[in-house]
Amino acid sequence: METNLYLCRAIEAYPYELAKAVEALNFALSYEPNNVKALHLIAKVQSEQFGDYKAAKGYYENVLAVNIDYPDVYPDFIRFLINNDDFSEAQKLIDFALTIKGIDKAGVKLAQGYLYEALSEFEKAEGALKETKMFGLNSEFDYFVDEVITRVSKKRKVQNNKNRLKEPAEKKEVEKANNNWLKNRLNNLL
Secondary structure, X not given: OXXXXXXXXXXXXXXXOHHHHHHHHHHHHHHOOOOHHHHHHHHHHHHHHHOOHHHHHHHHHHHHHHOOOOOOHHHHHHHHHHHOOOHXXXXXXXXXXXXXXXXXXXXXXXXXXXXXXXXXXXXXXXXXXXXXXXOOOOHHHHHHHHHHHHHHHHHHHHHHHHHHHHHHHHHHHHHHHHHHHHHHHHHHHO
């Protein structure tokens, strides 16, 4: 019973009263060290507020060790892995998360789009984000995903422009090398 009281205090205080939230989480975890909600929230505190990668990852892993079917942790853990460049681990977690009953598929699919964006695979990101909209259950989510798609589309255009600019530069270098060869050959003949 005490765990729930402290957990409620932590949830109420986070993120605006961080000291109270952390204190309440410490009490909740001292009463019940394997409480998945408390472990999940302390993982978020460690990653989002303190930037402690190792501690946050440890807490996220503890949540999954205690209850692998706890659906609320997956979107946060996946975003955490993407933000810390653990791309292959994030993809494995996405694939597994989609098999969990009660998972927020829209959140997981959104994370898939973020992963492709982080990998600069913008066309795949756009496809995943469009698929994400099929799982959204409110207009605000659809609007948010549309904004993400717009951002990714801009990045794709920039990437395509860079690729187009590289091609003529490479051709000029080849032509210059060919011209230098021709000049050198003519000079040798004279």
